[in-house]
Amino acid sequence: MPVLVMKFGGTSVANIDRIRRAAKRVGVEVAKGYDVIVIVSAMSGKTNELVGWVGEISPLYDAREYDAVVSSGENVTAGLMALVLQEMDIPARSWQGWQVPVRTTSAHSQARIEEIPTDNINQKFGEGMKVAVVAGFQGVSPEGRVTTLGRGGSDTTAVAFAAAFDAERCDIYTDVDGVYTTDPRISTNARKLDRIAFEEMLELASLGAKVLQTRSVELAMRYNVKLRVLSSFEEMDDNAGTLVCAEEDIMESKVVNGIAYSRDEAKMTLISVADRPGIAAAIFGPLADAGVNVDMIIQNIAEEGRTDMTFSCPVDQVLRAEKALFAAKESGSINFHDLVADKNVAKVSAVGIGMRSQSGVAAKMFKTLSNEGINIKVIATSEIKISVLIDRKYMELAVQALHDAFELEKA
Ligand code: ASP
Numbered sequence: 001m002p003v004l005v006m007k008f009g010g011t012s013v014a015n016i017d018r019i020r021r022a023a024k025r026v027g028v029e030v031a032k033g034y035d036v037i038v039i040v041s042a043m044s045g046k047t048n049e050l051v052g053w054v055g056e057i058s059p060l061y062d063a064r065e066y067d068a069v070v071s072s073g074e075n076v077t078a079g080l081m082a083l084v085l086q087e088m089d090i091p092a093r094s095w096q097g098w099q100v101p102v103r104t105t106s107a108h109s110q111a112r113i114e115e116i117p118t119d120n121i122n123q124k125f126g127e128g129m130k131v132a133v134v135a136g137f138q139g140v141s142p143e144g145r146v147t148t149l150g151r152g153g154s155d156t157t158a159v160a161f162a163a164a165f166d167a168e169r170c171d172i173y174t175d176v177d178g179v180y181t182t183d184p185r186i187s188t189n190a191r192k193l194d195r196i197a198f199e200e201m202l203e204l205a206s207l208g209a210k211v212l213q214t215r216s217v218e219l220a221m222r223y224n225v226k227l228r229v230l231s232s233f234e235e236m237d238d239n240a241g242t243l244v245c246a247e248e249d250i251m252e253s254k255v256v257n258g259i260a261y262s263r264d265e266a267k268m269t270l271i272s273v274a275d276r277p278g279i280a281a282a283i284f285g286p287l288a289d290a291g292v293n294v295d296m297i298i299q300n301i302a303e304e305g306r307t308d309m310t311f312s313c314p315v316d317q318v319l320r321a322e323k324a325l326f327a328a329k330e331s332g333s334i335n336f337h338d339l340v341a342d343k344n345v346a347k348v349s350a351v352g353i354g355m356r357s358q359s360g361v362a363a364k365m366f367k368t369l370s371n372e373g374i375n376i377k378v379i380a381t382s383e384i385k386i387s388v389l390i391d392r393k394y395m396e397l398a399v400q401a402l403h404d405a406f407e408l409e410k411a
C-alpha cells in the first residue's frame with residue numbers, strides 16, 4: 001500500500017471537535033487506499049503552558065525533565081486521535097516516540113532525529129492497521145530518555161517519517177491555506193503560491209517559519225519529500241495548499257517568487273581595524289563563540305592598512321557581540337577605533353530560483369527602493385536571493401513596493 005503522512009498542527013487538534021474533523025480527512029485518504037501515518041502536535045497553547053510550568057518551578061531547569069514534561073501534550077492528542085479513528089471503524093493505533101522508536105541525539109530540547117526503524121509500524125500495517133498515529137516533536141535518546149526536537153518540531157517528525165516510509169507525500173495541515181508571496185498582513189496583494197522550491201522555502205524562512213519548522217524543509221530537501229502545506233479548515237481538494245518540492249517539479253518559475261523580511265536586525269561597524277591576514281577570523285571567531293548569528297558581512301577597501309568591517313546580526317544579540325569584541329580588543333587579538341551599532345534596521349529580501357538564469361533583478365530592486373526614497377545600508381546576494389538592510393521604519397513600504405515591482409500578485 002502507498003503510504004501517506006498527514007501532520008496536524010495544534011490548531012487542527014485544539015479540541016475534540018477539531019480532532020474529529022481532522023480524523024474525517026484521514027478517513028478520506030484511507031478510503032483512497034493509503035496506509036496513513038498521522039503525526040499530531042499538542043492541542044494549541046498546550047506546549048506553551050507546559051513550558052511555562054517548567055519555568056515557574058525551575059528557571060534553570062534540567063533539560064531531561066523539561067523534555068519529559070513538554071513532550072506530554074502530543075501523547076494526549078495521539079491517543080485521542082486513535083480513539084476517534086477507532087470510533088469511525090478505522091483500525092488505528094497510537095505511538096509515542098520511544099515506542100517506534102524515533103531515535104534521536106541526546107541534545108535535550110533540541111534533539112535531532114537519527115533513525116526511524118520502520119519494522120514495528122509496518123508489521124502492524126501488515127496485520128490490518130490502517131492508521132498509525134504518532135506523537136510528533138519527540139523521540140528517545142541513546143540513554144533511553146525522552147527527547148524533544150525544538151519548538152515546531154512536529155513538522156520535522158512528519159518529514160522524517162515520510163522519508164523513512166518512502167511516503168508518496170507529506171501533508172502538513174495548519175491554520176493557513178499555504179505559503180504566500182509575502183506576509184499578507186503587510187501587502188494586501190500577497191498571493192498564495194501553488195508550488196515553491198525547497199531552496200526558496202528555506203530562504204523565505206522569515207515568512208515560512210510560522211508555517212514550517214526550517215529543519216523540516218532542510219530534511220525534505222535532502223530526502224526529496226514532497227511537502228504540502230494546507231489548511232484543515234477548508235474544503236478538501238487535491239490541489240489545495242502549496243506544494244514545497246524540488247525545482248525539477250516546478251514547470252515555470254517567475255524570477256522572484258517571494259519578498260521576505262526580518263524586522264529585528266542590527267548593523268554593527270568596527271571602525272578602523274588593521275587590514276592583515278587573519279583579521280576576519282580574529283573578529284568573527286569570538287562572535288561565533290559568543291553565539292552571535294552573523295548574517296551579512298562587508299569589508300571596506302583598506303586605506304593605509306586600515307579598514308572598516310560591517311556585519312549584521314539579530315538586534316537582541318548586540319550586547320553579546322559588543323562584549324565579545326571588546327574582550328577581543330582587551331586581549332590584543334584585534335584592534336579598532338570604535339564600534340558603532342545601528343539597532344534600527346530591518347532586512348528585506350527578494351527570493352527566486354529564476355534569478356540563477358536572469359539578470360537585472362538587483363538593479364530593479366535598487367531602483368524600486370530608490371523611487372521610494374529608501375536608503376540601502378548593506379547589500380548581500382546569494383544565487384537565489386538579494387537582501388538589503390534598510391531603516392526599520394521603511395520595512396513595510398519596501399516590502400509593498402518590491403511586491404508590486406516584481407508583480408507577485410500575478411500568477
Ligand atoms: N507542540 C510543539 C510546539 O508547540 C511541537 C509542534 O507543535 O510542532 O512547539
Ligand code: MG
Pocket residue numbers: 009152155210211212213
Ligand atoms: Mg508548527
